[in-house]
Amino acid sequence: MFETRLDRVREAMATADVDALLLSVGPDLPWMIGYEAMPLERLTMLVVTRDTEPTLVLPSFEVPRVVDRPGVFAVQGWGETEDPVELVAARLDASAGGGTIAIGDHTWSRFLVALQHRLPDRKWVSSQTVVGDLRAVKEPHELDRLAAAASGVDRVAAALQGGEIPLIGRTEAEVSAELGRRILAEGHAKVNFAIVAAGENAASPHHHPGDRVIKPGEVVLCDFGGTTSEPHGEPGYCSDITRCVYTGQPPAEFLEQFDVLADAQRMAVEAATVGSAAASVDAVARSRLADADMDQWFLHRLGHGIGVEAHEDPYLVDGNQEPLSAGNVFSVEPGFYIADKWGARIEDIVACTADGPRSLNQADHALAIVEA
DSSP, X not given: XXXXXXXXXXXXXXXXXXXEEEEOSSSHHHHHHSOOOOOOSSOOEEEEESSSOOEEEEEGGGGGGSOOOTTTOEEEEEOTTSOHHHHHHHHHHHSSOOSEEEEOTTOOHHHHXXXXXXXXXXXXXXXXXXXXXXXXXXXXXHHHHHHHHHHHHHHHHHHHHTTOSOOTTSBHHHHHHHHHHHHHHTTEEEEXXXXXXXXXXXXXXXXXXOSOBOOSSOEEEEEEEEEEXXXXXXXXXXXXXXXXXXXXXXXXXXXXXXXXXXXXHHHHHHHOOTTOBHHHHHHHHHHHHHHTTOGGGOOSOSEEEOSSXXXXXXXXXTTOOOBOOTXXXXXXOOEEEETTTEEEEOBEEEEEETTEEEESOOSOOSOEEOOO
């Protein structure tokens, strides 16, 4: 797998006329070689050129954490009195190329500035020039990992919808913590987020769960996901789902609005076909909400790509005319948010395939009525 990725990266470097690729903290590095750099003030950086063996430069005491992958990369540890920026620059100096350097988007600025000072004649571009399209089109085994992650949070959502997770009388933070425990129990290595927003708090798309006590007769919006644990040092893959429940019988107005939302979400999923512009899928959901005069309450883009990173390309948003490709995986999550009143969102992770859109999440989309 990693050998194939290296070949594809080098092909992309040649196409983009990039001579070297530098990856540090962030998702590109584990995707490329299966190693995740710790966010330290000590530099870890993979140096990839077109004509030399890739080298992972990192603190010597971090070397034992590296899974050896012969034929993919070599390891160069550096001691506390050495200058890692100089070691990286020296490897670039030794390369036949090096005119244009692509550097990871998450690289700390202190290291980028130091490298630019040491290599003043180089042209610098984002790593997305090289790896963006490669990461956006998932390989078959990546689709399998994402589907497994989605199944895990589906089971958590089913427990929520079935009343297995008590709500009334508990704080949002307490319910959030339980969602997190269940995500880990479903095979995830870490919880990325567990939004729980009750009543008027559901009108804030990224509400932070706090000490607000959940009461009878209100909506509870739950948006949660994590990153899976994978064997052999392979990178984990992310999950993300949003479902809403109501603690008692909802008012007719909310039910009508939620039905429109469910229509918008379903129609957008169906529109996410190969070749469709990302913006056009966003427009489908927005148009259905506009039919009911609800589009002014849809405050964000329709969706984001997902993989080893919770948010990545492609983005389903107005203005993005890039066509969807088979292998793209993204969220489809329209919502409505009425300040000081209520809100709702429905979110699935969807894979774009040659046979049509495939929803990886299968949890019930209906508004669950719970009394617990």
